[in-house]
Amino acid sequence: MKQQQVRVGQVVQSKKGRDHGRYFVIIDVLDPDYVLLVDGKLRRLDKPKKKKVKHFKVSNHISEEIKCRVESDSKLTNALVRKEIEKLIGNEIE
Template sequence: MVDQVRPGQLVSSTQGRDAGRYYLVLHQSDNGFVVVTDGEYRGTEKPKKKNPKHLKVWPLVSENIGVKLAAQSKVTNAEVMSELAELMRKLQEEPLLKGKEVG
């Protein structure tokens, strides 16, 4: 369930023209949308708001990004891209995670 998303968590888009793209969660907005970034097309300065119904939530979280966001520190696009690449590598290496979605 998307109610369980954490800052720095890996999600992927299931709907829209960005379907299949992976993002890291920045935060959940007051109106219920999840604010995500990939550090490249949707940088931290202009993140994407996604309807929670249009996201697949993965059980991988970037602790580095999560800690920085919790401390309200600035997260750079380079950091997001690096952490996203690391989480994607883990997702590919772990066959048990491949089809496992949270919620």
């Protein structure tokens, strides 16, 4: 199976687990198999979700704002994460 390319700031949709169907933003790539995800609501920045790459669907949406803030260690808030997901996904959110 081909490994998906994932990057910090990328919006993904969970396809396994109790968070099935929810959208998240990648805030850290731990290794080729695991990433840390947040959504600003249930999975906040203080307790990100560690998830296997094969358990979510990667979108083409990347938040440059979140990517820049993570890479430069600038302040990142849950409100900004929620706003970016809403802006990038728009009508796809249930």
